[in-house]
Amino acid sequence: xxxxxxxxxxxxxxxxxxxxxxxxxxxxxxxxxxxxxxxxxxxxxxxxxxxxxxxxxxxxxxxxxxxxxxxxxxxxxxxxxxxxxxxxxxxxxxxxxxxxxxxxxxxxxxxxxxxxxxxxxxxxx
Amino acid sequence: xxxxxxxxxxxxxxxxxxxxxxxxxxxxxxxxxxxxxxxxxxxxxxxxxxxxxxxxxxxxxxxxxxxxxxxxxxxxxxxxxxxxxxxxxxxxxxxxxxxxxxxxxxxxxxxxxxxxxxxxxxxxxxxxxxxxxxxxxxxxxxxxxxxxxxxxxxxxxxxxxxxxxxxxxxxxxxxxxxxxxxxxxxxxxxxxxxxxxxxxxxxxxxxxxxxxxxxxxxxxxxxxxxxxxxxxxxxxxxxxxxxxxxxxxxxxxxxxxxxxxxxxxxxxxxxxxxxxxxxxxxxxxxxxxxxxxxxxxxxxxxxxxxxxxxxxxxxxxxxxxxxxxxxxxxxxxxxxxxxxxxxxxxxxxxxxxxxxxxxxxxxxxxxxxxxxxxxxxxxxxxxxxxxxxxxxxxxxxxxxxxxxxxxxxxxxxxxxxxxxxxxxxxxxxxxxxxxxxxxxxxxxxxxxxxxxxxxxxxxxxxxxxxxxxxxxxxxxxxxxxxxxxxxxxxxxxxxxxxxxxxxxxxxxxxxxxxxxxxxxxxxxxxxxxxxxxxxxxxxxxxxxxxxxxxxxxxxxxxxxxxxxxxxxxxxxxxx
Numbered sequence: 001x002x003x004x005x006x007x008x009x010x011x012x013x014x015x016x017x018x019x020x021x022x023x024x025x026x027x028x029x030x031x032x033x034x035x036x037x038x039x040x041x042x043x044x045x046x047x048x049x050x051x052x053x054x055x056x057x058x059x060x061x062x063x064x065x066x067x068x069x070x071x072x073x074x075x076x077x078x079x080x081x082x083x084x085x086x087x088x089x090x091x092x093x094x095x096x097x098x099x100x101x102x103x104x105x106x107x108x109x110x111x112x113x114x115x116x117x118x119x120x121x122x123x124x125x
Numbered sequence: 126x127x128x129x130x131x132x133x134x135x136x137x138x139x140x141x142x143x144x145x146x147x148x149x150x151x152x153x154x155x156x157x158x159x160x161x162x163x164x165x166x167x168x169x170x171x172x173x174x175x176x177x178x179x180x181x182x183x184x185x186x187x188x189x190x191x192x193x194x195x196x197x198x199x200x201x202x203x204x205x206x207x208x209x210x211x212x213x214x215x216x217x218x219x220x221x222x223x224x225x226x227x228x229x230x231x232x233x234x235x236x237x238x239x240x241x242x243x244x245x246x247x248x249x250x251x252x253x254x255x256x257x258x259x260x261x262x263x264x265x266x267x268x269x270x271x272x273x274x275x276x277x278x279x280x281x282x283x284x285x286x287x288x289x290x291x292x293x294x295x296x297x298x299x300x301x302x303x304x305x306x307x308x309x310x311x312x313x314x315x316x317x318x319x320x321x322x323x324x325x326x327x328x329x330x331x332x333x334x335x336x337x338x339x340x341x342x343x344x345x346x347x348x349x350x351x352x353x354x355x356x357x358x359x360x361x362x363x364x365x366x367x368x369x370x371x372x373x374x375x376x377x378x379x380x381x382x383x384x385x386x387x388x389x390x391x392x393x394x395x396x397x398x399x400x401x402x403x404x405x406x407x408x409x410x411x412x413x414x415x416x417x418x419x420x421x422x423x424x425x426x427x428x429x430x431x432x433x434x435x436x437x438x439x440x441x442x443x444x445x446x447x448x449x450x451x452x453x454x455x456x457x458x459x460x461x462x463x464x465x466x467x468x469x470x471x472x473x474x475x476x477x478x479x480x481x482x483x484x485x486x487x488x489x490x491x492x493x494x495x496x497x498x499x500x501x502x503x504x505x506x507x508x509x510x511x512x513x514x515x516x517x518x519x520x521x522x523x524x525x526x527x528x529x530x531x532x533x534x535x536x537x538x539x540x541x542x543x544x545x546x547x548x549x550x551x552x553x554x555x556x557x558x559x560x561x562x563x564x565x566x567x568x569x570x571x572x573x574x575x576x577x578x579x580x581x582x583x584x585x586x587x588x589x590x591x592x593x594x595x596x597x598x599x600x601x602x603x604x605x606x607x608x609x610x611x612x613x614x615x616x617x618x619x620x621x622x623x624x625x626x627x628x629x630x631x632x633x634x635x636x637x638x639x640x641x642x643x644x645x646x647x648x649x650x651x652x653x654x655x656x657x658x659x660x661x662x663x664x665x666x667x668x669x670x671x672x673x674x675x676x677x678x679x680x681x682x683x684x685x686x687x688x689x690x691x692x693x694x695x696x697x698x699x700x
Contacts, residue, residue, distance in 0.1 A: 014494065015490045015493050018496070019493045019497075025504065083481070084485075104486060104492075105485060105492035105493075105525055107526075
């Protein structure tokens with residue numbers, strides 16, 4: 001089984017780098033994008049197995065990224081991880097086909113569990 | 126306009142009161158004030174009218190009664206006067222028509238006396254007295270011929286006034302009599318006097334002809350108050366009259382007084398000029414005023430009955446009125462409180478979402494950074510104070526966890542997720558929730574009594590949310606009861622559209638003041654442990670599910686929460 005390749009998309013640099021390092025320590029291959037544009041690029045070039053996506057970002061927002069992923073009929077599961085309270089956007093994300101909707105801050109164990117569930121199709125760990 | 130405002134301020138001022146007066150006392154006070162105001166407004170014109178009526182009627186009745194009395198006394202007086210005039214005229218005629226010689230002749234005088242007795246009546250004797258006061262001739266029962274009257278007062282008075290009428294005296298055969306004397310003032314007999322004694326039967330006849338009722342009395346009295354004729358109630362002839370009569374000399378007067386027997390009487394006095402007598406007519410007031418007394422009692426009767434009816438109606442009406450006002454006030458207050466509550470909920474919801482977002486992101490950074498720190502420490506080898514570092518990062522992560530719980534609750538509170546509708550068994554939901562708390566119940570020896578309806582209908586509602594609802598309520602119940610306490614869970618079918626479940630504990634209960642606020646966000650009695658959101662979230666969820674939540678509590682005795690749920694929860698009621 002190959003290592004799971006996870007793409008973290010979030011504009012909070014401190015958060016995303018710390019989380020990336022922690023995931024790497026737990027055996028994930030982690031890609032980091034600080035905005036939507038770069039995230040879309042990485043999806044195309046690096047083909048991550050799971051995307052962990054923030055919703056509120058400058059430039060292309062999380063929902064837009066999700067839409068474009070789905071528009072390309074990509075089978076990458078997307079886990080929304082946001083600090084935003086508005087359930088409206090979360091629900092919209094779910095409607096757009098997100099795998100799940102989680103709220104920050106999150107226990108790393110829970111996140112890993114979700115990533116594993118999402119990545120099951122790819123058979124990675 | 127100013128008057129109008131003034132009036133309004135007076136009445137308004139009377140009916141308003143300070144808000145500081147507590148509600149339970151406010152309504153009886155309002156009622157009392159309205160009652161007083163209405164009684165004043167209705168009863169005072171009524172009393173005023175009754176008093177005016179009373180006085181007016183009394184005045185007119187008095188004059189109505191006094192008038193006939195006056196007329197009767199006056200006309201009788203005239204009759205007596207005419208009778209006396211007639212006698213005096215007859216005597217005047219005799220002394221004028223006959224010569225001194227004829228009148229001195231006893232046979233002639235006796236013949237005249239006889240004619241007088243026959244034609245006029247009442248004459249007892251008749252005498253002729255010359256200028257020196259010597260009786261020159263006499264016809265009558267006594268032997269008075271040659272008697273000298275010159276020193277007697279009546280002779281002097283006749284000399285001066287020409288005419289004399291005496292008071293009554295007891296004369297011949299002890300009958301009351303009066304004497305009359307007339308002086309001739311021309312011709313040969315100038316200065317001669319003719320004198321007659323007559324009995325007073327004629328007066329009695331005249332008085333009898335007045336046709337008085339048995340309670341009334343009439344008599345003659347002289348200026349000294351001596352009865353001149355017999356009175357029915359006040360004595361015999363020549364007795365003093367026991368009633369003081371107002372003696373004004375002339376004319377006729379009517380006045381009210383009371384007699385020695387204590388009867389209230391109306392007295393009419395008609396004065397003669399000559400003699401100095403008065404005719405007194407007495408009627409008892411009670412007799413005269415009989416109709417007045419009847420009317421008076423009728424006025425009083427009607428007055429008191431109407432006042433009674435008015436007061437009764439006012440009391441009933443104000444009772445109803447104040448009750449309505451009270452109900453309206455309470456209704457408004459409840460509605461206002463509910464509105465306030467929902468306003469509070471929605472603004473808290475908006476605030477919560479914003480705060481949660483702002484707080485969640487930095488929290489996430491702290492969480493991940495501390496997590497990373499822990500990971501790094503975990504992966505590094507042994508170094509000084511490694512354990513201390515691990516403990517510190519652990520406490521950071523735990524604190525973040527606590528913050529997270531708060532923000533998640535806030536978010537949960539703000540949530541307006543669509544209701545997931547699935548077929549549920551309420552009894553099943555209750556049992557599931559109870560499952561979470563079973564361990565605590567066993568540990569604390571809490572007696573859980575389940576009384577679930579056998580005929581429970583399936584409902585269409587949101588399982589997760591219902592679980593949260595019952596979990597919240599049960600958690601509170603567990604917090605309220607002491608070890609070995611009791612919690613009863615009951616479910617039943619309320620009606621064709623509603624099912625219900627109640628959770629009753631025998632814990633510490635709540636005061637009325639607390640009970641009022643338990644559904645308010647951030648209201649808590651748990652001080653540092655609670656967020657004050659549990660019950661307001663619960664309330665919000667139940668409302669969203671189309672149900673209702675009622676709480677009943679008694680301090681020291683326990684609390685009952687009752688949840689009512691529709692068989693089918695309304696679909697997405699949106700924002």
